[in-house]
Amino acid sequence: xxxxxxxxxxxxxxxxxxxxxxxxxxxxxxxxxxxxxxxxxxxxxxxxxxxxxxxxxxxxxxxxxxxxxxxxxxxxxxxxxxxxxxxxxxxxxxxxxxxxxxxxxxxxxxxxxxxxxxxxxxxxxxxxxxxxxxxxxxxxxxxxxxxxxxxxxxxxxxxxxxxxxxxxxxxxxxxxxxxxxxxxxxxxxxxxxxxxxxxxxxxxxxxxxxxxxxxxxxxxxxxxxxxxxxxxxxxxxxxxxxxxxxxxxxxxxxxx
Amino acid sequence: xxxxxxxxxxxxxxxxxxxxxxxxxxxxxxxxxxxxxxxxxxxxxxxxxxxxxxxxxxxxxxxxxxxxxxxxxxxxxxxxxxxxxxxxxxxxxxxxxxxxxxxxxxxxxxxxxxxxxxxxxxxxxxxxxxxxxxxxxxxxxxxxxxxxxxxxxxxxxxxxxxxxxxxxxxxxxxxxxxxxxxxxxxxxxxxxxxxxxxxxxxxxxxxxxxxxxxxxxxxxxxxxxxxxxxxxxxxxxxxxxxxxxxxxxxxxxxxxxxxxxxxxxxxxxxxxxxxxxxxxxxxxxxxxxxxxxxxxxxxxxxxxxxxxxxxxxxxxxxxxxxxxxxxxxxxxxxxxxxxxxxxxxxxxxxxxxxxxxxxxxxxxxxxxxxxxxxxxxxxxxxxxxxxxxxxxxxxxxxxxxxxxxx
Numbered sequence: 001x002x003x004x005x006x007x008x009x010x011x012x013x014x015x016x017x018x019x020x021x022x023x024x025x026x027x028x029x030x031x032x033x034x035x036x037x038x039x040x041x042x043x044x045x046x047x048x049x050x051x052x053x054x055x056x057x058x059x060x061x062x063x064x065x066x067x068x069x070x071x072x073x074x075x076x077x078x079x080x081x082x083x084x085x086x087x088x089x090x091x092x093x094x095x096x097x098x099x100x101x102x103x104x105x106x107x108x109x110x111x112x113x114x115x116x117x118x119x120x121x122x123x124x125x126x127x128x129x130x131x132x133x134x135x136x137x138x139x140x141x142x143x144x145x146x147x148x149x150x151x152x153x154x155x156x157x158x159x160x161x162x163x164x165x166x167x168x169x170x171x172x173x174x175x176x177x178x179x180x181x182x183x184x185x186x187x188x189x190x191x192x193x194x195x196x197x198x199x200x201x202x203x204x205x206x207x208x209x210x211x212x213x214x215x216x217x218x219x220x221x222x223x224x225x226x227x228x229x230x231x232x233x234x235x236x237x238x239x240x241x242x243x244x245x246x247x248x249x250x251x252x253x254x255x256x
Numbered sequence: 257x258x259x260x261x262x263x264x265x266x267x268x269x270x271x272x273x274x275x276x277x278x279x280x281x282x283x284x285x286x287x288x289x290x291x292x293x294x295x296x297x298x299x300x301x302x303x304x305x306x307x308x309x310x311x312x313x314x315x316x317x318x319x320x321x322x323x324x325x326x327x328x329x330x331x332x333x334x335x336x337x338x339x340x341x342x343x344x345x346x347x348x349x350x351x352x353x354x355x356x357x358x359x360x361x362x363x364x365x366x367x368x369x370x371x372x373x374x375x376x377x378x379x380x381x382x383x384x385x386x387x388x389x390x391x392x393x394x395x396x397x398x399x400x401x402x403x404x405x406x407x408x409x410x411x412x413x414x415x416x417x418x419x420x421x422x423x424x425x426x427x428x429x430x431x432x433x434x435x436x437x438x439x440x441x442x443x444x445x446x447x448x449x450x451x452x453x454x455x456x457x458x459x460x461x462x463x464x465x466x467x468x469x470x471x472x473x474x475x476x477x478x479x480x481x482x483x484x485x486x487x488x489x490x491x492x493x494x495x496x497x498x499x500x501x502x503x504x505x506x507x508x509x510x511x512x513x514x515x516x517x518x519x520x521x522x523x524x525x526x527x528x529x530x531x532x533x534x535x536x537x538x539x540x541x542x543x544x545x546x547x548x549x550x551x552x553x554x555x556x557x558x559x560x561x562x563x564x565x566x567x568x569x570x571x572x573x574x575x576x577x578x579x580x581x582x583x584x585x586x587x588x589x590x591x592x593x594x595x596x597x598x599x600x601x602x603x604x605x606x607x608x609x610x611x612x613x614x615x616x617x618x619x620x621x622x623x624x625x626x627x628x629x630x631x632x633x634x635x636x637x638x639x640x641x642x643x644x645x646x647x648x649x650x651x652x653x654x655x656x657x658x659x660x661x662x
Binding site: 055057059060062083085086089102104105106107109119121122123 | 327360421422423425426428429430431433434435466
C-alpha cells in the first residue's frame with residue numbers, strides 16, 4: 001500500500017496542477033481566437049437595432065435616430081427615423097453595393113465607388129465603414145502585443161495587420177479586447193505612413209437583447225480636434241428571423 | 257500789361273494761332289475720348305460681371321471665403337441690413353445663399369451652383385427676368401420653382417416645366433435634397449454661369465439646406481461710379497469685423513482685376529504714344545513760330561525790350577493758346593461722351609459674340625467721370641507749357657544783330 005501513496009500524491013498534484021495548466025492555456029488563447037470571439041459577440045446571425053447617432057463638432061452637434069437590420073456580413077438596412085428632415089431615408093447594403101433611398105426626391109441612388117470613402121450622413125464614419133467589406137477575422141493576421149488595463153478592465157492588446165489580398169486602407173489596427181467578456185473596448189487605426197488616424201472607443205457595457213455588448217461607441221478622427229461621432233445602441237434584438245428578400249431596393253421604399 | 261501784349265500778339269497771326277490751338281484741341285479730344293472709352297468699357301464690364309455674380313462688395317461670415325461651406329453661413333440680421341441700407345452709397349443689398357449640389361434629370365446628372373436669391377431684387381438690379389429665353393421668371397421668394405442656365409438645361413436635356421432633382425450637403429451635416437419645377441431657362445453671358453447656375457428663391461434654398469434664415473453672403477451693389485476703396489474701410493468700421501468679413505470684387509475675382517490692369521497698361525502705352533505725337537506736333541508749330549518771329553524778336557530787343565519780359569510774354573502767349581485749345585477740347589470731349597452715352601455703340605457680328613462669350617454686353621459705353629477730363633487736360637496743358645520753354649530759351653539766347661539780319 002505504501003507504493004500507491006506516491007502515485008496518489010502524484011494524482012493529487014496532477015489534479016491540482018491541471019486546472020492551473022488549463023487556465024494558462026485559456027490565457028494563451030490565440031490572438032485570432034480572441035478576435036473571433038469578440039466579433040461574434042457583437043454580431044448575431046441577424047440583428048435588429050435601435051440606434052442613436054450623435055455628431056459632435058467644435059461649434060455644433062446633431063443627433064439622429066435610426067433603425068438598423070442586419071443579416072450576416074452581406075445584408076444590412078438602415079432607416080432614419082429622426083430628424084424630421086431626413087425621416088424615411090434608407091440605406092441598403094447588399095453584398096458590396098450600397099443604395100440610398102431619398103424620399104424627398106423619390107430617388108434610389110446607388111453610391112458609386114468614388115463616394116465610398118466619403119463621410120456617411122456627415123458623421124466621422126465613411127460609407128465604406130458601413131459596408132464593412134473586410135472581416136476582422138478573415139482579412140487580418142493577428143498578433144498579441146501583451147495585456148493592458150483599459151477602463152479598469154484587463155484587456156488583450158492585439159495588433160491586426162491586413163492580409164495583402166484584402167482591400168483595406170489601414171496599415172494596421174490595434175485593438176483592446178476585454179479578457180473577461182471578449183468585448184472590444186478600443187481600436188486604433190493607422191494609415192500607410194504609420195500615423196494614427198482614428199480612435200474608436202467603446203464603453204457602457206450593458207446587457208441588451210440577452211447579450212452583453214458595448215452600447216456606446218465613439219469614433220474620434222485624430223487630426224480634427226473637437227470632432228467625434230457617438231453611436232448609441234438603445235435596443236438590439238439578436239437572431240430574429242429576417243428573410244433575404246427583406247433586403248431589396250423595393251422594400252426600401254415601404255420601410256417603416 | 258504783359259497779358260494784353262500776349263493777347264494782342266496771338267491774334268496778330270490768326271492762322272498760326274488757330275493751327276496751334278487746333279493741335280491742342282485734337283490732343284485733348286483724343287486723349288479724353290480714348291480714356292473715357294476704355295474706362296467706360298471696364299466699368300461696364302465690371303458692372304456686368306459683378307451684378308450677376310458677387311456684387312461689388314460682399315459680406316460673409318468671417319472665414320467663409322477660405323472655406324466656402326454651408327456651415328460657414330450667418331443668420332440674417334435686421335440691424336446689419338438696416339445699417340447697410342442707411343448708407344448713401346449703397347444702392348441695393350441682395351441676400352444670397354450659394355451652394356454646390358448635384359442636379360439630375362432623367363439619365364443625366366451634373367454638378368451645379370445653387371444660388372438662392374431674392375427674385376424681386378435680382379429683377380430690379382440685373383434685370384434677370386429679361387434673360388429668360390424659355391418659360392417664366394420666378395416671381396416671389398415663395399415660388400417653389402427654379403430658373404436654370406441655358407447651357408445646363410441643354411446638358412441635362414431639360415425643358416421649361418420639367419422637374420429637376422437637386423442633391424447636396426445641408427447645414428450641419430443634414431441632407432439637402434429636393435425636386436423643383438424648372439419654371440424658366442435663362443441665358444447668361446458668362447459661360448461659366450450659363451452652364452452651371454440654378455437660381456432658386458432664397459427661402460426655398462434655405463429650407464432645402466436646413467439653413468433657415470441663414471445666408472452665405474450679402475451682396476452689395478453700388479452705383480457704377482462709386483469708389484470701393486473708400487467705401488470698404490468705412491463699412492468695416494460699421495460692421496462687427498469679428499463676426500463678418502467684407503470683401504470687394506477685386507479680392508473675390510482677382511483674375512478680372514488682373515485682366516483689367518494688364519489691358520489698361522496696354523492702353524496707357526497707346527496713350528503715351530499719343531502724347532508723344534501731340535508733343536511733336538506742338539513742338540513743330542512752336543519752332544516754326546520762333547523762326548518766323550526771330551526778326552521781330554531781334555528788333556524788339558534792339559530797341560530796348562528786356563529779354564526776360566519777352567520770354568514771359570511768349571510763355572503767356574502759348575499758355576493762352578493751350579488754354580483755349582484745352583477748353584475747346586473739353587467742350588468737344590463732353591459733347592462726344594454725351595453723344596455716346598445717349599447713343600452707345602452696339603457691336604455686331606463676330607465682335608458681339610466675343611463680348612457675349614465674356615459675359616459682357618456688346619456695347620461701348622463712355623465713362624463721364626470728370627476725373628478723366630481733368631487729368632487728360634492737365635497732362636496736355638503741362639506738355640504744352642514744357643514745350644513753351646523752347647521759344648523762351650531761344651529768346652534768351654538771341655543775338656539781336658544776327659536775328660535782324662537773318
